[in-house]
Amino acid sequence: MGCQELGIPAGVITGDNVRKLLKYASKQGFAIPAVNCTSSSTINAALEAARDIKAPLIIQFSQGGSAFYAGKGLSNEGQKASIIGAVAAAHHVRLVAKEYGIPVILHSDHCAKKLLPWFDGMLEADEEYFKKHNEPLFSSHMLDLSEEPKHENIATCKKYLERMSKINLLLEMEIGITGGEEDGVDNTGVDNASLYTQPEDIWDVHRELSQVSDMFTIAAAFGNVHGVYKPGNVKLTPHLLKNHQEHVKQKLQCDSDKPILFVFHGGSGSVKDEIKEAVSYGVIKMNVDTDTQWAYWDGIKNYHDSKKGYLQSQVGNPDGVDKPNKKYYDPRVFIREAEKSMIKRVKEACQDLGNVNRL
Numbered sequence: 001m002g003c004q005e006l007g008i009p010a011g012v013i014t015g016d017n018v019r020k021l022l023k024y025a026s027k028q029g030f031a032i033p034a035v036n037c038t039s040s041s042t043i044n045a046a047l048e049a050a051r052d053i054k055a056p057l058i059i060q061f062s063q064g065g066s067a068f069y070a071g072k073g074l075s076n077e078g079q080k081a082s083i084i085g086a087v088a089a090a091h092h093v094r095l096v097a098k099e100y101g102i103p104v105i106l107h108s109d110h111c112a113k114k115l116l117p118w119f120d121g122m123l124e125a126d127e128e129y130f131k132k133h134n135e136p137l138f139s140s141h142m143l144d145l146s147e148e149p150k151h152e153n154i155a156t157c158k159k160y161l162e163r164m165s166k167i168n169l170l171l172e173m174e175i176g177i178t179g180g181e182e183d184g185v186d187n188t189g190v191d192n193a194s195l196y197t198q199p200e201d202i203w204d205v206h207r208e209l210s211q212v213s214d215m216f217t218i219a220a221a222f223g224n225v226h227g228v229y230k231p232g233n234v235k236l237t238p239h240l241l242k243n244h245q246e247h248v249k250q251k252l253q254c255d256s257d258k259p260i261l262f263v264f265h266g267g268s269g270s271v272k273d274e275i276k277e278a279v280s281y282g283v284i285k286m287n288v289d290t291d292t293q294w295a296y297w298d299g300i301k302n303y304h305d306s307k308k309g310y311l312q313s314q315v316g317n318p319d320g321v322d323k324p325n326k327k328y329y330d331p332r333v334f335i336r337e338a339e340k341s342m343i344k345r346v347k348e349a350c351q352d353l354g355n356v357n358r359l
């Protein structure tokens, strides 16, 4: 049984197909990597990797990544560049993903309270798209109000989910604080206790949001940290997720051992066994950013190291002083090396998560 038999089509999927794919992942015990992309090059690399190993994929854009997609030369006053960039990137994915023959969940990453104008702008684009195509532009969006008081976090998520459920969008929310730093939010000094979400928190979220729709996922903190830190500094406790599932199951008196769809943030640099364990407790999405950033750079670095003599001037290399170097410094050559390296890393992430041969 794979995506095709479940009737999940290739290309960007929304609504019921997203629900089907995530429940399929939960049931089969695998997770889909959500690869942070900042350009058409990184989007295409992620798609190529997933196609090669016959896997569904999540492509996501951060607020900063979206602004970068539109161009760093544009002003981002009022989140304008972030909105335009996210919409432009979404259209790029919509056009090309189908050709790669894999289902793709199109998602936007962390949106903290101060970035809500970005979120609102994307929702307007979704509503506009829905009018014409009967589905939203994106598949899902993430609201990260984990820094706000719990009641405010949940109430705001509920309010947004009401608006989103009208056009079949899925909401990812975060509760408990993920350490580290990402997109200008610095949680490196946060005390230890708040790095672990409590079972009651998960139940409170489930109780409130499920009154609106079942189209939501939860990023819970279990010691995760954004970015890569020295080994030993990250104390992951995936078994907390198991406790959460048991708590909710007991509250709901349901048959499922995994009533919650969990998202794993800050997975970069994690031990493979911890990833496996987290997936076994109902993680269906894991964010991948730092590791693929490194892979992309590493591709360029290795290329430069191996072709150094051909990359110092337009003309003149170890083969002769009048030999041209155009075929070495053409961006299609060195950017492709970055892509190849990133493709390898995305495949590795898929393998770690059990997301192989799932079509």
Ligand SMILES: [Zn+2]
Binding pocket: 110, 144, 174, 178, 219, 265, 266
């Ligand atoms: Zn997070």
